Amino acid sequence: MRITLRSKAALCVATALAAAPLAVTALPSSAASPDQVSVAAQPLEGSSNVRVEGSRIILGDAPATMGSVEIRQRSGLAELDPVRFPSATSAVIVGYTSGTPDKSSAEVDVRALVNSKWSEWTPAKSGTPTALPGASDLVQLRIIVSAPISGGKPWVGDLTVQPTDQAAAGQMVIQAAPLKSRVFATREGLVGGTTANGHVIIQRDHFVALPSRRGLSSNDGGSYSVKVCTTAGTLRCAFEPVWDVGPWNTKDDYWNPSAIREMWKDLPQGRPEAQAAYQNGYNGGKDQFGRTVLNPAGIDLADGTFWDALALTNNAWVDATYLWTGDGGRGTVAISSGYLNVRNAASSNGAIVGMAGKAAQITVECQTTGQSVTGSQGTTNVWLRVHTGMYVSKAWISAGTFGAC
Template sequence: MTRRYLIPLALATVLTAGLAAPAAAAGEVEWRADLSTVDADDNGVTTHDGAVRLDRAAPTPASARAAIRTGFLQLAPRTVDAPVNAVAASVASTVPAGAEVAVDVRGAVGDEQWTEWVEARPDAPAVLPTAVTTVQVRLALTAEKASPSVSRLDLRAFTTTTSSGVVAEAAGLSYRIFATREGLVGGTTANGHVIVSRDHFVALPSRRGLSAKGTGTYSVRVCAANGRCEWAPVWDVGPWNTKDDYWNPSSTREMWKDLPQGKPEAQAAYQDGYNGGKDQFGRAVANPAGIDLADGTFWDGLKLTDNAWVTVTYQWTGSGPAGFIRTAGDPLNVRSGATSTASQVGLAANYAQVRVECQVTGQSVTGSQGTSNIWYRIAAGKFVARAYVSGVSGATAC
């Protein structure tokens, strides 16, 4: 069985992630993270005497189907005086065999908009795709058995000329991927969400695009061959792998850097015998899935009856106006026109991020965001009422 752990070190080890951190130079900012509290954005971790550990009830990501407990401590955003594009980290931790500690970093790029999470590694800082003045850090802890423990986290934000190699595209990166139905009702996702019947979310095989519970910062648009689409948040990690951000270019892909951008490792293993036909855990790959769909997304949003090839657009990789679906809980109908009597051509899950192509005047609707006769076109021939979408700025007329 092949396993990869970021920090496979013995007990009582002081670890460094990113560049060594001497005294901050001009334009650099240093700080020590507060590890003393856990709040609603955290999942599967507990803190005692300033040390962070996995909670006894830390979930194993349902979609990964691997017996590895996972937890996240998401720290409060940090605002700096001048733009930065890199963060180095120094970690003091105890990491038993079979456990891992990782430091992820992201930057704010607009109202509720963030870059993808990037890992600060022992040999390199986290480099963001653009300079920002607000950064956020999270600790990711995993373990097969005994939990790791983190007692200190020191951070340094600065500017580097090194490029992340990630360029935002207007519509977002989009690939044809094999989708499977997740099911697993009653299970717990990587972000702590308990799966309910006909749920609406997706799983991707990397935590880089994992949204916190009850948010849709990282969402996808999934479209089936029948023309239906659903916009849904990423709430779980899997299928098969947990370190396969296949949508990213090879230069920044976490693992499997020799695969072409847009090709999941599971697909390469299944179709081409890549990695001996196995996933990162050494399991024989039984299908080429690069995304798992919750039952509601699978059955109601896309009207699928079996696993199928779909086109997935990773919403956070796009640019331009965007907003978030806000309903009382049920998904929002996506219509073929700017009226509630137009045919339903898909669904947009509560919390999901949607990219707005343009706006039109249509039927007046009252929803969570008030009353409006504006409708947003979020794909060709697909519209949602502004009354249920928050955060959109700068949308132009169609």
């Protein structure tokens, strides 16, 4: 896991399933009172730095990832096959055993398919009901294991999950529109390093980092994506997957309301802890690790997002929209590498006004006709409006049909 220190001193799920079908473990529909079901210790593609021993998922042997010189960790992440229940449930009980030697840690998270898309990951305490953001018959578990640079191998094993009608506190709510907030953006850099989801950073890469794993996509996945737009000069927007954790904090899901925010529950929704610490001396001006916060950063941008998509030359304030927090038209960027240009007209001759990274979710306001383009989704003259005055060809977007512009 990378924890950045920025200073001079220091799925639309339908398309995701179509692209990479998942095996689904089902509970028997004949069960009057469904029993718990065992979840196989079989990490899916996109998992990183874990190995399996019997029923246990154990931290792998990859070295500590790049990041702050003060805090470096070895980290592993494993997503498991989804589990389907015979009927929808609003809460689940996750069971597991774990081992955390030598100051290491192990966490199990759960998410649910609600309104045809995956909800945010929520930590699940073994044997305790965990609320889902809505009634769902499909849930998925994720394992995160971390340890100091040398030493122990944390593990999680004997995983089970079952629906429950027991009350569970802290239910997440998917809003009518996703949250947008103005935050300070810093450039990540760190080419050659490894992100929290196992992605190796390349030159002029396209992704973002947010300071909580709750909105962390799997490697090469885009279930959790953001729309980032400039706030000064010529308007440009980027659509990018969340592939890393940072800056400053690792448990600051500031896009969530106070009732379910993991830490800093007295801060208003949309305000990063680092911003409050830097501007107002919140928490004594320090982050969760006790470091003095030297800038108000709430999002990190990979170099391609920073320099090319948004044409930034220095750290800057941006408008960030956390797409998984709300409903609305969506599509998925269906390219094997690189990025997709966002243009100011429904034509490849239109000026570039932004970019969309591999696997990123994009907002779709409507569709129109324009230049015919051939891409991963075939040949089409349909273009999607992703923001006022901004278009992408549907030839590169996995999406349904939308109303005319």
